[in-house]
Amino acid sequence: MKIALIAPDGRMGQAITTAAEAAGIAVVEEGADVLIDFSAPDALRASIDRALSGNVPLLVGTTGLDEGHDQLLRDASSDVAILKAPNTSLGVALLTDLVERAARILGSEEWDIEIVEAHHRHKADAPSGTALHLGLAAERGRGEDAHDELGRCGTGLKREAGEIGYAAVRGGTVAGDHDVFFLGPEERLILSHRAESRSIFARGALAAARFLKGREPGFYSMADVIDAS
Structure with a gap:
């Protein structure tokens, strides 16, 4: 599996990169199976556009989103798989x-x-x-x-x-x-x-990414990841 990170230099981006390396998952800029966004609410629209243009599932772990952001995600989920997770543990x-x-x-x-x-x-x-x-x-x-x-x-x-x-x-x-x-x-x-550390969120994000890979369009949550385990 290959993943792409919206904010690779952020705290969560670095934690996911470390966890991905340990799990043998490639972190790439292009050609990813899943796009992962732990950035900021203002960056969400650009992340959605990137997912739609590349027909790539999107995992959103960004917090501080409002109802408008939720609607953007739900609208996009008719075309690609979207998983919104305020906490990926x-x-x-x-x-x-x-x-x-x-x-x-x-x-x-x-x-x-x-x-x-x-x-x-x-x-x-x-x-x-x-x-x-x-x-x-x-x-x-x-x-x-x-x-x-x-x-x-x-x-x-x-x-x-x-x-x-x-x-x-x-x-x-x-x-x-x-x-x-x-x-x-x-x-x-x-x-x-x-x-106890951000590594648990990183491992959960990778579990969610595995769930999203090849998934049909829809709006998903971590509950779906647990149910599929």
Whole structure:
């Protein structure tokens, strides 16, 4: 398999290059089987254009994307395979499934959900794309849209029924910590994931690339990668 990186000199680009070399996967500029983008939201349109012009599947691991970016990806997925992954860790993919199942079983009448994430000092977006992804999984489990509380500050902040709260911590060299709190009457369930280095995201990205190689057009996620394993 051959992959091409949109931002080969970035932190994730370098990690993927190292993982690819260890796995015997070629990193090329042209003629790739899969295009991998861990760059910035402003670069997404150019990445999509490159994927469409070369008829190459595209893996997007960029965070901080908005609804407009999502629509661009969904539109492109009618012509090429697109996999959007705010987090390419296989462990986070499993965590997402567990969060959805827990939310479905526990419901929202007596169980509140809070999501806390921590990342390195250089991360520019908050809450993390992974935290928001986990929140969406909880909403799917509950079968309802939730009001998002994106960081509390001030007074008169009594919790709304069914809302999902987010808190972000930034500092040091933290690769990525995520905790999903299910807070019920006299008990708590906490589902957690700890990333110890970027290598786990790189290995997950390569697993996703293997999944995408030769894949029919469509809009995919890491859940599809897990299911195909």
